[in-house]
Amino acid sequence: MTRPAWDWRLSDLSAVPQHGRTVFSCFSCGGGSTMGYKRAGYTVLGNVEIDPQMMRLYKKNHNPRFPFQMPIQEFKLLPASQLPKELFDLSILDGSPPCSVFSMSGQRDKKWGNEHKFREGQAVQRLDDLFFDFLDVAELLQPRVIVAENVTGMINGKARGYVSLVLSRLRSIGYRPQLFLLNSATMGVPQKRERLIFIAARNDLNFPLLKLEFNEPPVLYGDIQGGEGKPLKAGGVTYQRWHKRRPVDADMGDISLRHEGKQSSFNTRLMRRGKVANTLLSSSFYVRYDEPCRISDTDIIRLQTFPADYDFMDADVQYVCGMSVPPLMMQRIAEQIHEQWLSK
Template identity: 25%
Template sequence: MIFRLGELFCGPGGLAWGATHADIGDPNFKIVHAWANDYDENTCRTYQRNICHNMPGSVYHADVRKLDLTQFTQIDAFAFGFPCNDYSVVGEQKGMDGVYGPLYSYGVKVLKLYKPQWFLAENVGGLRNANDGKAFTKILDEMRTAGYKLYPNLYKFETYGVPQARHRIIIVGIRNDIDVEFKVPSNKPYAKVDNTCRNAIEVPPIPKDAPNNELTKQSPTVVERLSYIKPGQNAFTADLPEHLKLNITGAKISQIYKRLDPEKPAYTVTGSGGGGTHIYHWAEPRALTNRERARLQTFPDDFVFEGNKESVRKQIGMAVPCIGAKIIFEAILKTFAGIPYESMPANIEE
């Protein structure tokens, strides 16, 4: 069974890479790209280059609110990582009241229009708490009303071998008339994977001519500040001399000038980069390159990001880790193929 995949809010292609590389040992069950959409032009160019270079016209660069959703080809599967800005615990948490909060509804419209056999929706863990939990309940209700059985779970990707602490809600939906039940893939097979950030960045060494690997320039003050910050520390936990301390009142975000701990997975890769929010190397007095950040998101080195350095940083930070996505898509394929796989109980009650 070949599943043709459509995507809204496709990002640079982390989900798509995982989908199109999902392999369960049966060539009759695989996922192929059908079409995708994102509002950012560089992101669309990245997706075209890496996911569907032979079908560039299948990627629609448009604001989803102005997009004709009826124009696409028929699909069997659908994925949408709807924008998380209003659900993130770092932001103002406006939830449904924000600009981005209601955008999930365009994914629900696609479900009603095309009735794919299954879908995968992704968002931040903070989604559960937005609007006192009402936003998550409303989203699930609308997905159910569209005709789907739902299997939500908070995936902690570092427990699946990803070299980064990244917690995301993934909702798998299977159409009501299809008699299969999805189970959350177990993380036990990945317990012995070396997912330290040191291993991810250094093994194998990044080629000198790797794309998107330009060094970030650091000011002398930042270099001096980093010299006092030990691996795992940030600007507030390190013992800094007075002239290097940050004069910040209110919330002290733990990722400000935070160095990686080389013996642990990285902290969450985000799209931000100003004011000390780059991810900082554990030994060298510098921020990571975009290629190093891409490795923490498990993108292969031959995955080339389009756009300037800042655009690429945002694309990488907003993506779903390729390997994490692949694991979940393979579980979906096995579900449809009737192949048993090791599973574990979902941590979000339906």
């Protein structure tokens, strides 16, 4: 019996037909994008990652030929003589610049242009600069295609001006950019994760416009649910709220507003077997609607379409998955880039 696409193993990659196209990944985290490219038949040569814990995970699970553990600001300044020649003949330069300053939660505008200490590498950085650091790398390496993933908050409000600057920068370094708003639930991923995908082809290649349309049937939470979740503390606030839930409630905030007169714990989501799960975030809490417990690590791994044999070592499973691109999402995008462009 054929397993569903979200139920897979790293060992399955050995059976994927290879077409020889190459990828280098920036801001690689645990390698969600990397696994997507590999599932689509690409060879991922290496990565740039600032976070030592994420780099240990990446090396353990992906065995890169050319790993660079350093800030991208340092990587882009390396002399060409210190870079592998293969990086100057890339099919795709991939990157997911850390994007928390563009999230729609909190007072995001006040974070722009300032240095803050973020979890990414435990370093003080200006995260709104990182996209342009990534494009500096693209200008240096001149890959055939550039792929960058980010949150949908970039096209809301004042952030739209930032997107215009990104698109202008891509054009100035010799690329024709396209911008896609994609929902992973249409791509076989068991969650409604909306993301912006920047895809740019080098001008001299004269590729036609890329078309991305995905209409795969939804995968419900009940389809992937498995394993035992951590029980809610009996008598605790969340436990009490859970017992007051109604079918219309999406999160604990709905319950607290109804019974306590104020919204609290809205980042504690209720997961229903008959619905597609909401976006898996690294810092939110997810509670099963039909039993008083948090979702299991098995649930998290399947929701993010990570492989069942991924070695998380000492890292938190939800953090790694929530910070990553779902491999199945990137696989679908990478397949179309190869089919419509690179295979020609």
